[in-house]
Amino acid sequence: MIEGVKQQKWWGWGEDGLAYRYEDKPKFPAFVQKMVGIDVTRPVKPIPPFSSLDVPASQLSDDLHAKFDEILGAKYVQTDDETRVVHAYGKGVRDLIRIRKGDLGRVPDVVLYPGTQDEVEKLLDAAVAADAVVIPFGGGSNIVASLEAEPGESRQVISVNMGRLSKVLEIDETSGLAHIQAGVFGPDMEDQLNARGWTMGHHPDSFVWSTLGGWIATRSSGMQSDKYGDISDICRGLTMVMPGQVLSLRPLPSSSSGPSVREMVLGSEGRLGIITSAWVNVHRIPEVRELQAYFFPTYEDGLKACEQIVASDAAVMMARVSDPIETQYIMANGKKSGRVSSLANKAIQRIMLQKGWDLENIAMSFIGFEGSANHVRYEKGLVGKIVKENGGLGVGKGPGTLYDQKKYDTPYIRDFMLDRGLICDVSETTTPWAHAAEIHSVIIERFQQAMDDLGVRGVVFCHLSHSYHSGACQYFTFAIADDSDHQEETYDVAKRVIQQGFMDFHGTVSHHHGVGEEHSPWLEQDISPAGVFIQRKLFEGVDPGSNLNPGKIIHDGRPGISSNSKDA
Template structure:
């Protein structure tokens, strides 16, 4: 009908693609030891779609007719599957509830506008008729930014930007591209690559997320060390608002009062619907490499990343995993065969002979791009920088494997959910001086929470997205619990992690946005006055809360979403 691609309604990615452990001999024993979960038993499948009780659409025929006049008859959809797909994102809370048939407040209609003008007409139509609009990109959000308030009585329209997926213009001299907001990562890159350019923005959700979604949530990509976060990449934009079209020209810098661009970044649809973004782009590099390194400990790896960040080295990726995540990565590898099996064993013996505790080993990936001579120089600089910290290069092979599989990790979460474990991620950022103490505090808080709920679990971390003053710490955690009240125990763990971020001097979210999952901690992060400023901005632009209500700021308690009665 519309030709727009969507993920499956009950999990990540597309049907027919899934995580398999059978060719990874160390994975099942690892999960059994760390989480107490026997993954060799058959998984519990989600409900079939026809087993769901989908609330009937509240769209009246009069409103349907007016929507058809705006976007066209074929672009107004009320089928149950479409409405369920657009009801939630892909947070662990979303997936646990939707797999159990707890759908919450489902949009009454999904519309697919084909131009900025149609989106602007939809915004005006919603405000004039006191309806609710929720913008939808790829549906990958994990912060609760997509679902409607449970008690929302007004007609809810999900505005899917999937038809707005084109690179509209490219300024070769300025290195600027204007791109429609509904363009998903792979399609966007393919269009740019054909002309010799790249955006360089590769978040974990890259294969199923959109440019507009990246801007609306202040996304970061795996190569942000070189290309910057989406806030750095975004130079101009076009947005449909209740007051008309906001046009921000792609100027290199301005001194024209508070930045409206910054107000839009991270606004999650509360101020309007982004339809076009002008971004800075770069020529596709001649050489691109991801090299792997080992460090004797996570602390040593952090110090090495700090030295790289404040040096003249220009890397695209600077990532180092703690010993927990390194062990997990080894457990997900396929069986080594032939010479590689003996090389791996020999390497471990070599490191042990150097006095390394293999159980504390930290694996790192560092990326290089540019001309051949530039990459050669950068690798030499990094080698010299990491040597004082015990860093040891292990070649391009592991890095190439990481590069190939970097977007597949979310499929593991679905696999674990099928077998009774709830897994999630939370990330923060803090100054270099606070990173290791913050890390220690989060690990301790998480383990205390798991003991409190009397469930086995696991938490691991990696450092990524380095800056001059600090870096991002990205935590992944899971608890074994297949009971109906798993989310109650998950909330205890999630709350412990988030509060440890704030206590350790970090932010509540580095790049996964606020939504409703993180909004209870906003006052602790930006102060009560900061929250009041944001509230005043939202209320001034959207006084009747027609635009994605309840996101970013709300009055809920920590760890408890005001949007749901299923905890």
């Protein structure tokens, strides 16, 4: 490991020693038993030691190794087995299944840690001159197979970890812009900005283990994007190193300079170069920040309320509503309550029953407010009226405070579930408001039918996570009870059913996770064959040797496995 650069554990999400625990959540075991028939309290097999892995030897040539040593210094040229394995995959469920089985794929031959843009330029030119494959690496949190080399890749594979490029370089306080290096992790970036009274306001689920460059490369969205915008709104300019040249885009509020080059880089997943820094919108830290919790009699009522909130004068920071199963999941994750909170919960349930609500069908919502005290008070009043008009009920700040404290812990549950024979993953899409309720019901129905056909227990649930003028993102989570040798095939069935459902009912392949290799089979349905043709020609023109993260976004294989290493 390199001092100052965070690294996730080789076999799962996040920091070694941190894990999801059920012992302080008395309702959780019963919830899982009810949904998928698994006893999460049973003993599990320990993770095998790293020494049990058969790690392929590095294929880095002596000549290229010497060049990298000269450019970076030997300390920042790492070829040890564990560092290479950590950089071989992202953290998708397919990645975790494979690595636990010892199926390491095409492990990088070397991991490089540049500390300046000049070093990035020199190492990229050296790599392309040697006809090597170069894969940029931020926090390693990607879940759509954007970080792995193609199977059977015969060329040298180089992972470029950007973690040393982690500084806020400049803040233009007049314009509300900050110039920030691309390898900075979310918490470190916010600490640097907060120390000067600023925030970027971008908080994806992966915030703790993802970087600014990774957000740009995947068109990330954050929990507070209803106010601050997606990364495509936040990123106003950037610098990207390409073979033999450097792209520099100034931080302009808008422009009419032909097809947007900035837009071409956003979501490019390393196919066009290595992003080294970006100019982003920043904002003064708000005076008041508050999350309020609400309940609706049905998920459809919650969807209608969010649509109306977007159309109102209430520019909320976040508007999230969970369907009935996810609502039960959230409540099952609550810790053992004290007497006062238990009485409060029972009182709320009595009110719901008096209203004629079916407690198995209720939908929980979190709505966030930021700004001055007067502004927050005004927005809460507007939202309260909309909630009431849609049959909803406000329950105060308590649940929202708990959600805010635990919002980055969710990814740890995937490792916990895999330990117990449960495959858990997510898929997200956007649709116009007119199709939001329909696509939700279709995905639930198709998933359950697919699981019934396979003869396995499974559950899928959803929340609306981001709202726009014309539509919204819905974020689906699914879990399947399958610890057989064929669990990856079972996962494939579920993933295909969900993604095809998106295509059939006015959705997109992804809202903010990107394309990678997982979602590319549906790309033609999403953007049309002509759209794929344009993307292919862009990648071929910039990268004719297919050296820059080949096989991502466009490939001819099935999810997770591309088939043509020279394909754009």
